[in-house]
Amino acid sequence: MSERRIPGVRAPWATGLVLFLVLATSAGIFMSRPRDVSPVPQSVLDSRRETTVAAGQAIARSLNGGLSSLAEIATVVDESMRQRNRALLIPFKSRIWKSLYVIDRASRVVVAQVGEPAQPAVLGEPMPSEAGSRLAQVGTAQQIVQYTPVGKAADAKYLLVGHLDPNRFGELLTVAGADGAWLLDKSGAVIAGTGNRTPPDGVVDQGMEPGEGASGSRVQHVAERTEVTAWASLGGKRPSNALGWTVVSNQPTTDTAAPGDASRRRGVTVAAVLAALTALVFAALYFVLVRPIRLLRRVAEAAGPDTPKTPKHGEAGQVATAFTRVRSTRLPQEPTEER
Template sequence: MHVRHDIDVVAATPGLRAPLVTGLVLFLLLAAGAGLYLTRPRDDSAVPRAVLDARRDTTEAAARAVGRALGGGLSGLAQLATVVDESMRQSGSPLLVPFQHRRWLSLYLVDRADRAVVAAVGEPPQPAALGAPVPSDAGMRLARVGAVARIVQYAPAGTRYLLVGQLDPARLGELLAPAGTWLLDRAGSVVAGPGHGTPPAVGGGSPAGSATRRGGTEVVAWASVTGALGWTVVSRRATAERPPGGDHRGRAVAFASGLAALTVVVLGAFHLLVLRPIRGLGERTTRR
């Protein structure tokens, strides 16, 4: 048979093995390249940059609003501490009642020496929420008060006392304007946010940013809240759904078409450049 004869000629002609091996290797490399193209990760760049930027901007705006609320509460408490210190000097009793319903759920004055509560308005005071030792400077922290979380802010009232105000973190939820937005503490626990869903996990490589998730069907964004607490506002938003498997189907068609074309080209070149000369050589050898 011609095929068997051609193979025998190739085996007997070392100088003709190189084109055959080269052609086969080239074909395998091209096929492997097409396979890598098919299996490469989906490109999420189809999500418009404007969508990513808009989500990041709204998340940063929410973070700034939370930062202003926390900073305003602390500065207001410091001003109130000055009034309380003055009232203690003049009358020996703190002036707290007029400020009871401003923003704090609980407002109380603590003796820094023994944690004794000198005066209080609102919810029952919880001096244990200050931690140990009792702070000497103004600041804030997130603490458990009974079974609920509270934002505890404090400011010195003179040299002896500490004025403490407890905020409800749920009030900060009103500032998280974009739907699907959460306020997280340093450990990633939810401080405030919608009562449903789970906040997205985001990378902390930059103070603010945005990215795509779930194959480009979801946009997430994050922004750090200014302050020493290390809190972050995160959000997610669904984008337009892509047809299921649309990308993979297109790549499969492209892969099949490309592989078919490569097969035709490689085998055609192999026949014209290798098999025909070998067959002609074999026929001449047979005639001799």
């Protein structure tokens, strides 16, 4: 019968020690490797997002403020039509609207106007019954149309309409970026912007319900430039927050957190700590497990009266004591003579 050799304890111990040292070295190399792209600090991302949110809030206040001014003018127009039977618009000709007119809601006849020619077709069907704003195509340009009932909304016969030029928001957009900020509608089309660049794609969430405030920022890499894109939907009160419009900014940045020597030092430190812990653990295993087993083997194989060095502590020490006691009490066997 062939003897099957059982592996000792020292071989697995040495194999485990080598493997863990290799693992510690690999971890250090991985953590100290140079990165291809340096991340942009979170403070830069937060700053770009905050300036974009500020621009969105300014535009929302401007839209709501324009509608409030339109409501005040509607009050004056209502009084003038009651007293003089005509709409008084001349004093408001130099206001922010490119075109300001009063339209009969039933017949769609313009009864008074100042500024550019009236465009009642942009109000659509049916005629609005409450105050609001919308984006409309007037000729080859887009304009923001604001409207409010003249008198009480329930029984108002006339509608006061004002057309705003979206380009007037360019100054407000410079807060987010002098040459890379845009006001986008729900479909992602540009309403107003600064500079001659085009806005980045995939920023406007077309599935977002109007009134849901959303803002954020991200890093993108174009050619050899690092750019920060930020976005913020129009907040504030109705009706501006119900339009579903978004302010987007895109600015290049040179403020990056380069890894430098910090990653390399961190990797070397981690590798050294792991290697030291591995050495300590396997040294403890050697003195607690491997060395006592080797001494027990010597005690078991000893045949003479001399007792080899034995373990003193733990289970290995108890087994060694038992071996020694058995050896000392065993009688020498004399050879028997045949008769």
